[in-house]
Amino acid sequence: MRILGISAFYHDSAAALVEDGRIVAAAQEERFTRKKHDASFPHNAVRYCLDAADAKLREIDHVAFYEKPFLKFERLLETYVALAPRGFRSFRMAIPLWLKEKLFQKSLLRNELREFDEDFGSEKLLFAEHHLSHAASAFYPSPFDKAAVLTMDGVGEWATTSAAIGDGNRLEIFQEIHFPHSLGLLYSAITYYTGFKVNSGEYKVMGLAPYGEPKYAELILDHLIDLKPDGSFRLDISYFDYCTGLTMTNERFAKLFGQPVRSPDQLLTSFHMDVAASIQAVLEEAVLRLTRSLASRSGVRNLCLAGGVALNCVANGKVLRDGRFDRLWIQPAAGDAGGAVGAALAAFHQFKSGPRNIAATDGMSGALLGPEFSQSQIERRLTACGARFAVLDEDDMIEATAKALSDQLAVGWFQGRMEFGPRSLGARSILGDPRPPTMQKNLNLKVKYRESFRPFAPAVLREDVADWFELDSDSPYMLIVADVTKHKRRAMSAEEQSLFGIDKLNITRSEIPAVTHVDYSARIQTVSTETNPRFHRLLTRFKARTGCSVLVNTSFNVRGEPIVCTPEDAFRCFMGNELDVLVVGNCVLRKSEQNPDLKQDYSSAFDLD
Amino acid sequence: MDRASAGAAAGNDERAVLMMDFLVELWRFMRVRKKFWLLPILIMMVVFGGLVVLTEGSAFAPFIYTLF
Missing domain, CATH: 3.90.870.20 (Carbamoyltransferase, C-terminal domain)
Known part of the structure; x- marks a missing residue:
């Protein structure tokens, strides 16, 4: 059975092809269009995946999309209703986009895929939840028969953090933390505040952190995030603007730290380094609490990670050294691009109950899944x-x-x-x-x-x-x-x-x-x-x-x-x-x-x- | 009926089927999620959404703003 996975329309669109549970090919659209973080429908990546498997789209059994648009729209609407009349500007920008295009993603996908097969019907389309796609991308290619799975990112539909257990070809999510409470968005808020681009500058904050001292960690824990002993958390959204506005943080946030948002051309000072060190320390503490509680609740000794926060390799190193889990496997495409792989694998193992063959190293072939040239x-x-x-x-x-x-x-x-x-x-x-x-x-x-x-x-x-x-x-x-x-x-x-x-x-x-x-x-x-x-x-x-x-x-x-x-x-x-x-x-x-x-x-x- | 108008008619039929599919799925979604209170908002939006699509957005935009 061949399943094509697609992630698109937000950032880092990608396609992946899975054949009887084996990942045959995967690539991000940005590599072909030369547009960083390209979010458009991944025409080139789909074409590449089909060519790599020597297949036509009509020979593909299912096409799996990495998230559920209706659920995402529900989250948007409920957030706007809950916070009205604040958020009108954001609403005004988001809703026309959804009504024109994003709400009709099924027909949009069908139309785009008809470029490859003019008879393509929407009955072949499947939709996996965003965090299930992440969890599937972390567990199914891992070398573990049984593992705890933790996914953390900005936000998918509602979930921002989810905990799951994978066993054989089954994967069950048993706990979720929902929007607007999000470790990914908290980290992105600091990324924005320190003058870097959200969704790509997070690495820079992580790289900047060792230059500073975590002087503001207490401040963050006292005001921005209520972190519980089991790793669950709530953000005080009165400091943030992402629910209703067009930026990540607001005036109150800047007042709390005592400095305005840094503009990208402004010099980096020891203040920004200290803020970066502080958010990194808080993130590590939150991730460690989550993994410790997951270890004691699940009783398994293997851990799989995915979601954008799993690209924070400093936190990953601490999880490994913490010793609660014997082995750790992280999906190399932990961000949304990896959702394409996860959606296809979830469709095969969860929806079609396809059997799982566990590879000795892992199922990602060293992440070398893209185009090659003789x-x-x-x-x-x-x-x-x-x-x-x-x-x-x-x-x-x-x-x-x-x-x-x-x-x-x-x-x-x-x-x-x-x-x-x-x-x-x-x-x-x-x-x-x-x-x-x-x-x-x-x-x-x-x-x-x-x-x-x-x-x-x-x-x-x-x-x-x-x-x-x-x-x-x-x-x-x-x-x-x-x-x-x-x-x-x-x-x-x-x-x-x-x-x-x-x-x-x-x-x-x-x-x-x-x-x-x-x-x-x-x-x-x-x-x-x-x-x-x-x-x-x-x-x-x-x-x-x-x-x-x-x-x-x-x-x-x-x-x-x-x-x-x-x-x-x-x-x-x-x-x-x-x-x-x-x-x-x-x-x-x-x-x-x-x-x-x-x-x-x-x-x-x-x-x- | 000539070929061009037959093609246009088929296109219209297909659009109608797609819209019906969409509405059925939306109804099922609300039933599963037990979010019937979203229905009035969604109906308004889908109606206006249809108009936005038909008018390609810009001309209709001020009308929406005054309502919301």
Whole structure:
């Protein structure tokens, strides 16, 4: 049985194809349209999924959508009625959109899908609840037969947090916390308040947090969120504007913290760092209380996480170290894009009672579920772009890349199937040597064109992870944060210790400073031969040359650009920033050998995120 | 009946069927959710919604605002 999953119309639209419970393909629409967080119907992603399965839409048994529009509309209406007459401006903007389009999503989906099959009938359409889609995306691909499942995000229909138990092919949600009380929205409110974009800037708040002190955590707990011992919570919505207005926070919120909302071009001060540290501390406390109560109520020792809040890898690391669960598995596409996978899996296992085959590692194939290009396609496409490249055999290509990296060059690495989810995992990555003290700043400012405070993530050989980090379990999706081991750290002088804020960034804190945050933490990706053999070979080769089995691994894009999808995207990005070397399949391109006329002004090509 | 008008008639029939499907589903939804108090609001909205769609929004917008 083949089921196509779709998430769309809010943000990060995506499609996924599931064949008898096995995830065959999944991709986000933004990668094809080159529009970050593209929310439109995922035509390109659907086409890709069908092609990857060599199927026509008429051969697909069901199409599953990741949420229930009527329930969402009910939430909107009830919120407006409950808070009337406040919220009229928001109502005026939202309702015409719903009446024109969103309320009729079934016909909208049917019409869009008729592009692929003119006889497509709406009887094939299924709708899964938003949090069931998240929970299904977390449990069914996990390597566990039985597990507790926790999903946390901004909001779906009503639920913002849900707890479930997965057992075999059954998944039962037994507790929910409803809108407007939401950990995701609380974090997004601080994201907005500190001057970052909601729905994409949350990572920046998490990255900023280690520079500050959690001075406002008590204030947040006293006024904004009533956090109970079992992890349940209520927000005081009189501080927020998202129920009725067009912003996240209101005047009262700003008064509480004593400063107005930061505008994006305003300098980040220690105040913003302290606010970021405070919300991070509160979030971690809330998540830990939730997981502890879930552990004692469920009695199971495996935990699965999904929903946007599950992308907070610092909190995930604390859950793992808390020890209430033996094993933790997090859906790599934990945000709404992953809802496409979850909806399709829920349709197969829940609705159709399809059996579940549990994969030894997991069912996500290392998240490498996107488009790939053969060597001949790559050569043809790069030639058409005007690229000058050498074609090497695999060993020489690995050797040349490892040498470039050990020469401290920035390398674009494009191999095999594209990743599904927000992280680059060694298929569409920019790689660098983590040892030079200047690498983090150079990559941020010259290659990625993004804020210099943002840390980079390390990719490390799975077998060597415990040598470098205080972690000895799998973290294949870069979703767990742990500290650099003590013997790899460098002691700081008294003068260095007295620095604060972004000044800390320039201090060399370990043998691998480019991936060591100011609090010694690192967002780790473990690389194994099972999921990513070529990347594993590269790391092994780099280790042989340098003694270091860690590489900087950051997404292959510039700030505001979706991660590259095709060899053409990779070449454009390569010619638009200061990457030194690009490796696409077995083709090796050096910047110094390229036609200078093909250089692009890339620094302002995309809207900042 | 020529081909063009037959096509238009079929399109109208299909739209009517879709709208009927939509209303049936909405009714079932309210029954399951026990949210009958939403009915008057929804009827108003669906009626005006139909008009918004027909008038492509802009010309009709001020009329809605005065009512809400």
